[in-house]
Amino acid sequence: MKRFSSIMAAACLSGLLLAGCQETPVMDSIHSTHSHPASPEKKKQDGKKMSKDPIFKEFALSEEDAAPFVNKRIELERRKIEESEGLIPSRIKIPSLKIDTKVEKAGILKNGEMDVPKDDKHAAWFEPGTIPGELGSAVIDGHVDNKTGPAVFFKLKELKAGDEIILYDRSSKKMTFTVQKKKSYPYKSAPIKEIFGKRDMARLNVITCTGLFDRSKGTHQERLVVYSTLKENVKEQKNLLKMPESPSDLTINGTFISWHAVRQDTIVGYRIYRKDQKGEFKYAKSVSALQRKSYTDSSAPKHQYYVTAVDLFGQESKPSKTVPEEMAR
Numbered sequence: 001m002k003r004f005s006s007i008m009a010a011a012c013l014s015g016l017l018l019a020g021c022q023e024t025p026v027m028d029s030i031h032s033t034h035s036h037p038a039s040p041e042k043k044k045q046d047g048k049k050m051s052k053d054p055i056f057k058e059f060a061l062s063e064e065d066a067a068p069f070v071n072k073r074i075e076l077e078r079r080k081i082e083e084s085e086g087l088i089p090s091r092i093k094i095p096s097l098k099i100d101t102k103v104e105k106a107g108i109l110k111n112g113e114m115d116v117p118k119d120d121k122h123a124a125w126f127e128p129g130t131i132p133g134e135l136g137s138a139v140i141d142g143h144v145d146n147k148t149g150p151a152v153f154f155k156l157k158e159l160k161a162g163d164e165i166i167l168y169d170r171s172s173k174k175m176t177f178t179v180q181k182k183k184s185y186p187y188k189s190a191p192i193k194e195i196f197g198k199r200d201m202a203r204l205n206v207i208t209c210t211g212l213f214d215r216s217k218g219t220h221q222e223r224l225v226v227y228s229t230l231k232e233n234v235k236e237q238k239n240l241l242k243m244p245e246s247p248s249d250l251t252i253n254g255t256f257i258s259w260h261a262v263r264q265d266t267i268v269g270y271r272i273y274r275k276d277q278k279g280e281f282k283y284a285k286s287v288s289a290l291q292r293k294s295y296t297d298s299s300a301p302k303h304q305y306y307v308t309a310v311d312l313f314g315q316e317s318k319p320s321k322t323v324p325e326e327m328a329r
Helices: 040-050 054-058 063-083 192-195
Strands: 090-094 099-106 123-126 136-142 164-168 175-184 202-214 219-230 248-253 254-261 267-273 281-288 293-297 305-311
Touching: 054 267, 090 175, 136 192, 164 202, 175 202, 192 202, 248 267, 248 305, 254 305, 281 305
Parallel strands: 099 123, 136 202
Antiparallel strands: 090 099, 090 164, 123 136, 164 175, 175 219, 202 219, 248 254, 254 293, 267 281, 267 305
């Protein structure tokens, strides 16, 4: 399941870089909602962090206003995990390399990079992304070395097509992935969509650093990606969260544009788009689901508009009808 929370954090995979193996301490990752049962206090803390998610900031929701949406999202994520055919990895084994280590959780750093394990003997799963075993590209990273010598994925470059990567969860459920290929990319030039975005089958992509260490930048010059696919059969997952419906009854009266609310309890707001002089629709404004469903634009008579609905995972509906349908000449 591809997530849109952090991942709204998500929403910007195209800007995501791989932090990889650095000598400098990594910053705390932002919140994500794949989690094991937590105490009421932990849930409260998680909810508070989630209320600062970019999707809630976009619609200017206060922590209090965001609370119902946050609770709804936590519940949907919990149900998704319960019904998932994937697993939350706690251990990774690579028999051909004699690797057997713990898997931490990693999020997205404030600078947009994927976080790395806190312990260089461990690997880390990109928690805001796909759950291993589900359709999509799950990602695990780990250090190649440290100041004193080799780290967990020092030998990752020795993997060959056909080798196996095995993941285990806390209950010892396991999934086996078969290596398809490996490839190195210059730092900041890795194909983000290929690594994080492919959803044609259950994939696991394992990342580490390679190449020379650039002391001026505090990181290696390249990233090594090992691409693998699930050995077992994969079934299409039931989508618990329907795509938002398009807003209806969009009307324009002078400088006033209005529409009817979408009757889905996951809708967090709406986006208004306006056609420019080049004939392209560009984003104009975001309106919270808690506000009046309207937008005022002094230049409205000169433009055409449509509106979309956005849910609490950042999924955006198809456009509403365009108003006016044709511009007066």
